[in-house]
Amino acid sequence: DTAVSQTPKYLVTQMGNDKSIKCEQNLGHDTMYWYKQDSKKFLKIMFSYNNKELIINETVPNRFSPKSPDKAHLNLHINSLELGDSAVYFCASSQAQFSGNTQYFGPGTRLTVL
Amino acid sequence: QQQVKQSPQSLIVQKGGISIINCAYENTAFDYFPWYQQFPGKGPALLIAIRPDVSEKKEGRFTISFNKSAKQFSLHIMDSQPGDSATYFCAASHRNAGGTSYGKLTFGQGTILTVHP
Numbered sequence: 001d002t003a004v005s006q007t008p009k010y011l012v013t014q015m016g017n018d019k020s021i022k023c024e025q026n027l028g029h030d031t032m033y034w035y036k037q038d039s040k041k042f043l044k045i046m047f048s049y050n051n052k053e054l055i056i057n058e059t060v061p062n063r064f065s066p067k068s069p070d071k072a073h074l075n076l077h078i079n080s081l082e083l084g085d086s087a088v089y090f091c092a093s094s095q096a097q098f099s100g101n102t103q104y105f106g107p108g109t110r111l112t113v114l
Numbered sequence: 115q116q117q118v119k120q121s122p123q124s125l126i127v128q129k130g131g132i133s134i135i136n137c138a139y140e141n142t143a144f145d146y147f148p149w150y151q152q153f154p155g156k157g158p159a160l161l162i163a164i165r166p167d168v169s170e171k172k173e174g175r176f177t178i179s180f181n182k183s184a185k186q187f188s189l190h191i192m193d194s195q196p197g198d199s200a201t202y203f204c205a206a207s208h209r210n211a212g213g214t215s216y217g218k219l220t221f222g223q224g225t226i227l228t229v230h231p
Contacts, residue, residue: 031217040223041152041201041224042224043158043203043221043224044221045218045220055217056217056218090157092157094217096217097217098209098217099145099217100163102160103217103219104160106157108155108157
């Protein structure tokens, strides 16, 4: 009965490769997010989708491309991986897109780029 | 631009003591201030949240104190327990009818809390 799930949990890859991280939520929420947590544990939003529509797109290299096939799924595809992309990536969801809605986070995907 | 500043970076407290974590913000448009708790290897989880129309909110051993004029808010953990050992993040978000800040959480840098038995 996992609320927000991500796969894979760990991802180790070489520089220059392309990889994807998948996220699914079974909470019936309309809004989903991707966050990046760096080695100092700082959390920063990357993207937000509401009903499959891109709402928030922070200053993220265009090598990162989110895709939302339906409102329960938000995947993150990363092209030409760089060393600096190594981090923990969290997916989250909330009932609606507005301030004050609790965001529920997934368990995270630890990406290591060698 | 760091809009939410959190201190201290780390905190060590004895069991039964009071843990206090402070945050300060710059953007007066912020209208929602949650605290998230993160255990190692897990995602952050909402602990408690407050809106600026109240100065204090208490849930069990956890209390948020909010000072709107000073643009500061803090988390107090009473009777701290070893199971409270985790990283705590303050955050803030605001409504922006015309912009793209809907639900966007801006996080503080995090505080690693260790409660010794």
